Amino acid sequence: MKLMWFHLMPYTELPEDFRTRSPSVWIDIDPKLFDPARGHLMYNDFMDELEYAAECGFDAICVNEHHANGYGQMPSPNLIAASLARNTQKSALCIMGNSVALYNPPTRVAEEMAMIDCISGGRVIAGFPVGSPQDTCFAYGQNPSMLRQRYYEGIDFIRQAWTRDEVFAFDGRFNQQRYVNVWPRPVQKPHPPIWIPGGGSVETWHYCAEQDYVYCFLSYFGYKVAREQMHGYWAEIRRLGKEPNPYRAGFLQFVGVAETRAEAMKLYREPAEYFYGRCLHVDPRWVVPPGYMTEATIRARVESQMQIAAKVSAGGGPSVNQNATDFEGIVDNGYVLVGSPDEVAEKLREVALDLGVGHLMLLLQFGNMNKDLTKYNTKLFAERVMPQIKDLFDDQWEDKWWIKPMPRAQLSSKAAA
Amino acid sequence: MVDQANAARAAQLEGGGMSKPEASTILVNGLPCRVWAKGEGAPLGYLPGIGGLPRWTPFLDQLAATRRVIAPSLPGFPGGIGHDHLDTHFDWLLATHDLLTAAGLAGADVIASSVSGALAADAAGVWPLLIKRLVLIAPFGLFDASDPPTDIWAQRPGHLNGLLCNDTQTYKDFVAQPDSVDAIEWKVEQMRAQETSARFLFPLGNTGLAKRLRRITCSTLLLWGERDRVMPFTYAERFASGIAGKSEIVKIATAGHLAELDAPTSAADAVLTFLQ
Numbered sequence: 121m122k123l124m125w126f127h128l129m130p131y132t133e134l135p136e137d138f139r140t141r142s143p144s145v146w147i148d149i150d151p152k153l154f155d156p157a158r159g160h161l162m163y164n165d166f167m168d169e170l171e172y173a174a175e176c177g178f179d180a181i182c183v184n185e186h187h188a189n190g191y192g193q194m195p196s197p198n199l200i201a202a203s204l205a206r207n208t209q210k211s212a213l214c215i216m217g218n219s220v221a222l223y224n225p226p227t228r229v230a231e232e233m234a235m236i237d238c239i240s241g242g243r244v245i246a247g248f249p250v251g252s253p254q255d256t257c258f259a260y261g262q263n264p265s266m267l268r269q270r271y272y273e274g275i276d277f278i279r280q281a282w283t284r285d286e287v288f289a290f291d292g293r294f295n296q297q298r299y300v301n302v303w304p305r306p307v308q309k310p311h312p313p314i315w316i317p318g319g320g321s322v323e324t325w326h327y328c329a330e331q332d333y334v335y336c337f338l339s340y341f342g343y344k345v346a347r348e349q350m351h352g353y354w355a356e357i358r359r360l361g362k363e364p365n366p367y368r369a370g371f372l373q374f375v376g377v378a379e380t381r382a383e384a385m386k387l388y389r390e391p392a393e394y395f396y397g398r399c400l401h402v403d404p405r406w407v408v409p410p411g412y413m414t415e416a417t418i419r420a421r422v423e424s425q426m427q428i429a430a431k432v433s434a435g436g437g438p439s440v441n442q443n444a445t446d447f448e449g450i451v452d453n454g455y456v457l458v459g460s461p462d463e464v465a466e467k468l469r470e471v472a473l474d475l476g477v478g479h480l481m482l483l484l485q486f487g488n489m490n491k492d493l494t495k496y497n498t499k500l501f502a503e504r505v506m507p508q509i510k511d512l513f514d515d516q517w518e519d520k521w522w523i524k525p526m527p528r529a530q531l532s533s534k535a536a537a
Numbered sequence: 538m539v540d541q542a543n544a545a546r547a548a549q550l551e552g553g554g555m556s557k558p559e560a561s562t563i564l565v566n567g568l569p570c571r572v573w574a575k576g577e578g579a580p581l582g583y584l585p586g587i588g589g590l591p592r593w594t595p596f597l598d599q600l601a602a603t604r605r606v607i608a609p610s611l612p613g614f615p616g617g618i619g620h621d622h623l624d625t626h627f628d629w630l631l632a633t634h635d636l637l638t639a640a641g642l643a644g645a646d647v648i649a650s651s652v653s654g655a656l657a658a659d660a661a662g663v664w665p666l667l668i669k670r671l672v673l674i675a676p677f678g679l680f681d682a683s684d685p686p687t688d689i690w691a692q693r694p695g696h697l698n699g700l701l702c703n704d705t706q707t708y709k710d711f712v713a714q715p716d717s718v719d720a721i722e723w724k725v726e727q728m729r730a731q732e733t734s735a736r737f738l739f740p741l742g743n744t745g746l747a748k749r750l751r752r753i754t755c756s757t758l759l760l761w762g763e764r765d766r767v768m769p770f771t772y773a774e775r776f777a778s779g780i781a782g783k784s785e786i787v788k789i790a791t792a793g794h795l796a797e798l799d800a801p802t803s804a805a806d807a808v809l810t811f812l813q
Contacts, residue, residue, distance in 0.1 A: 257740070258691065265736035266624065293624065404693045409739070410731035418728050422721045 121472060121512040122519065124180035124214055124481045125173035125498065126372060129166045129200075130191040132488040133158055134398045144403035145190040146254045153190070162193070165491045167200065171207050172495055173484070176502035180212035180245065182481055185219055186252075187259035191399035198232045205240035209535060212523045213240055214481075216317060216336070217247025220274030221267050222260050225295050227302065229274070230281040234306040241535050242307035242525040247336070248275050249317040254402070257409045265411030270294045272327075275314070282311040313521045315370060315479075320349040321417045325356045328368070334479065334521045336370035340400065341442050342454035343471040346371055350475040366478035367519040373471065374456040374483045377464050377500045384458040387493060389447040392456050395487030397445040456486070461504030469509050478513050479521075555598050563609065563639040565632050566623075571616025572609045572640050576601030581812070582642040583607070584633075586651025586674065586795050587689060587701060589614025589730040591712055596801035600808065609640040611653065613733030615726050620733045626659075626744050629737045633660045634667060643667060646812055650674040650797060651768070652734040655744050658776075662752030672758045672808050675768040675794050679775055680743035687767045689742075690735050697731075703764045703793035711798055750779030757784040758811040762792030762799060785811070 134153065135141060142150050170181045183200045186192030194200055201213050213236065218229045237244040250271050256262045262270070273292045280290065281302040290297045306312055315334040318324035328335040337349050350369065357364055374395075376388030413421070444450050451458055457467055472480055484501055485494040528536055558573035573593060581604040583590075583597060590608055600606045612632055613620025623629050633656040637643060647668045649657030654676020661668040680686070689697060702708040714723040738744070757780050759773045770788075777784045787807045792799035 261740045263736065263739045264690070265621070265732050265739070269621075405691045405696075408694075409690045410728060410735045411739075413728075415725055415729065418725050419721055422724050426720070 121509060121514070122179040122367075122479045122522065123506055123510065124182050124212075124370075124479060125170070125178040126182040126184075126214075126216070126481045126483050127166055127170055127485055128184065128186075128191055128483065129162070129193040130395065130399055130487060131159075131193060132162060132394075132490075134190055134394075134488075138398045139401045142401070144406060145399055145401045146186075146403075147188050147258045147406050148403070149188065149190045159193070166485075167203060167207075169485055169491060169494050169498070170200075170204055173498050173502075174204070174208040174211040176498055177506065178211060178482075178498075178502065180214045181208065182214040182216050184216045184247070185249075185255065187255045189254070189259075191395070198236060201236050201244070202232075202239060205236050205243070206534070208240075209537065211243070212245050213243045214245040214315070215247055216245075216315065216338070216481075217249050219251030219256055219271075220248055220278065221251065221262055221270035222256060223274070225290075225297050226274040226277045227281065227297065227300065230278040230302045231304075233278075233312060234282065234302055234304050237306040237308060237312055238304050240525075241531045242312075243523050244306070244308070244312040245315055245523060246278075246312040247315045247317060248278075253409050253412045254406045257412060258406050263411070264409040266294070267412065268414065279311060279314070282306055307526055308524050313523065315521070317370075320352065321414065322352075322356060322420070323414060323416060325353050326360070329357055329360045329362050334368055334370055336372070336479070336481070338370075338372045338481070340372075340374070340396075340455065342457065343371075343373060343475065344454035345442065346475055350477065354476050364476065365517045365520070366472075366476045366513050367517055367521055369475070369477045370479035370481055371471075371475055371477040372481040372483065373468070374486050375464060375468075375497070375501065376456055376458040376484075377461055377497055377505060378458075379460060381459045381463060384460070385447070385451070388456065388458055388489075388497075391487035391489035391493070392447050392450050393445060393487070396450050396455065399487060400445075461500060462508070464501070465505045465508035468505070469512060472509065472512055478517065478519060555593055555595065558593050558597075558601075558606075558608070563636070565612055565617070565635050565639065566619055568612060568619035568622070569617065570610045570612060570619070570636060572607060573616075574605060574607045576603070576605045578604045580605045580607055580642055580645040582609070582637060582640065582645050582647035584609070584611065584647065584649040584653035584657055585614065586653060587697075587731070587734050588712060588727065589616075589733070591615045591726070591730075592715075594711070594798060594801065596797040596805055599801055599805035603809065604812075607640050607642055607645075609636045609642070611636060611656075611733065613736065614730050620729070620736055623736065626737065629656055630659055630663060633657065634664060637667060644669055646670045646672070648672040648674065648797075648808060649676065651794060652677050652738055652742075654678060655738060655742070655746060658753060659744065659746055659749060661755055661757075662749050665752075665754055668755055670756045670758075670812060671753070672760060672811065673776065674760045674796055674804070675762065675765050675772075676759075676776065677738055677742040677768070678744045678746035679772055680741040681771070681775070684769050684771050686742055686769065686772070688740075689767060690739055700766045701793060701795050701798075703762065703791055703799045707798050708795070747775075747779065750776065751781045753780045754782040756782050756811075758808065759784060759786045760796055760804060760807055761786065761788050762794060762796035763788050763790050764792060765794045765796070767794035787811075
């Protein structure tokens with residue numbers, strides 16, 4: 121199994137009364153709340169933490185893209201990844217990812233990822249999310265009704281730009297370019313592995329299966345919420361006659377490790393409540409612009425809502441609450457997995473097997489967790505949890521979607537150090 | 538399938554004091570779009586506002602007493618498909634032209650409400666013979682950052698319904714699911730209609746119409762609900778001052794953005810007076 125260390129880069133000093141004072145953490149968050157001098161320290165701490173995770177032996181360090189967002193301060197994950205490419209040696213650089221529909225032409229995405237792949241000696245994982253409605257439609261003004269068509273076309277453009285060995289013309293519906301010629305070329309052939317973060321639509325599952333991309337379910341609500349999605353994904357993979365290789369999938373989980381469960385409950389209460397209380401304070405007006413969801417997804421959701429309503433009226437109900445902001449609720453519902461190293465290892469083994477995920481992304485910094493606690497959590501995980509679960513799946517399955525770095529002998533002296 | 542659904546919908550409109558319109562289908566870009574028509578007399582077109590025309594309305598019924606009211610559905614509005622084939626404003630403008638022409642409205646008087654107003658206004662300017670006289674009900678198409686319209690695409694669930702009419706119940710009734718229609722398909726149709734408006738107007742509702750308003754040479758009535766919570770009244774003056782043809786502004790008391798739903802009699806009277 122691959123264990124991947126993920127950073128969201130949250131602003132760690134949102135005020136205590138943020139929920140009542142600010143309409144939302146996203147889009148219309150008060151610009152006056154951002155202190156650039158504090159931002160300087162945060163960015164440097166966060167990049168230290170990512171580099172520390174690489175030193176501790178995580179298989180990958182992960183960055184992602186958000187805009188106008190108080191809990192995700194990487195409008196350009198490529199900038200961070202470029203720095204990490206210089207200051208780390210072995211870890212994969214998982215850029216999770218670039219919302220390709222935002223870039224016209226997508227040439228820029230192909231170029232920057234190829235640059236980072238060259239700088240790092242072939243360590244880039246290229247994540248291509250559709251992008252949240254907040255980031256794409258509201259922060260960047262993209263038309264929700266055309267976003268997905270632009271997105272699919274953008275990925276096709278990038279893949280061609282990376283793999284075709286001649287200058288070519290691209291005559292797309294949304295992108296027209298007479299001369300496409302990405303220079304530099306990526307190290308990895310035919311191209312860096314492509315991973316697709318998705319929210320659970322059948323169309324995305326089909327797309328990943330057809331294109332042979334990794335499907336990643338990235339949610340802030342943990343393994344309990346993920347069960348239905350991942351089981352649906354694997355059912356679809358089997359139905360399509362594809363090999364149920366766990367390395368076709370990725371999944372994100374918040375984790376807090378300490379010597380004992382009681383100690384973990386004490387240490388991670390504040391950062392978890394900060395994240396689920398303040399960071400996830402998102403105004404519902406930014407959630408569903410018309411056209412963002414496909415008609416197939418709308419149909420599926422309306423059907424699902426009707427089924428839930430029927431279940432509730434029959435005395436049942438949804439099993440996982442997705443609105444908890446108190447630590448007990450956060451832990452009980454599985455958003456954050458806390459415990460001693462042995463407890464966490466046992467639970468993660470169970471979760472990975474149940475969900476069938478070979479790429480486990482871990483948020484070991486969340487909310488306002490400071491650098492010391494982040495490093496403690498990271499080190500304890502690397503030394504006492506990782507060895508217990510690292511071998512999972514490797515005796516049965518090959519990870520065909522992992523990086524293919526250059527041979528050490530060919531690396532620059534700094535990269536090989 | 539679309540034809541059957543449209544015929545079934547038309548059949549459901551009997552009762553409530555209104556008789557059903559005649560339903561037919563025309564093709565725009567080779568895809569079906571419903572046309573509802575009713576009444577006798579000179580043709581009068583109607584392009585509905587946000588959400589399209591899920592059911593026939595008292596406003597149209599009153600107009601149909603003296604005119605042949607023809608209400609074609611834009612691609613993506615209830616009864617029409619094909620919005621996802623249209624990418625640019627030029628695509629939408631051509632679709633509007635083809636829709637009006639195929640519905641038998643070339644050279645006729647046309648009413649366009651809200652979002653459709655942006656398309657009809659441009660069509661009137663680009664093809665001066667296409668529209669004889671134009672009625673715009675709180676149209677989109679312009680944007681002034683110092684006095685912006687409400688962002689209709691950034692609303693909390695359920696809030697948009699409360700913005701469109703002065704009386705919230707009026708809009709709820711307008712979009713209420715008839716018993717005999719499949720609940721999921723009705724919901725999908727409503728969402729598709731919302732998407733359609735976004736497809737040609739997101740994010741600001743600004744189609745660049747300001748620099749083309751002077752091309753509109755036909756007589757134009759600008760109808761505005763006094764309690765419009767979406768499009769500020771100042772836009773009526775912007776339209777009136779920009780249009781080259783004769784224009785007049787009429788305010789409708791106790792009406793919101795979709796004034797023809799809130800105050801059908803006052804709105805129909807204003808339209809018929811203008812078209813006399």
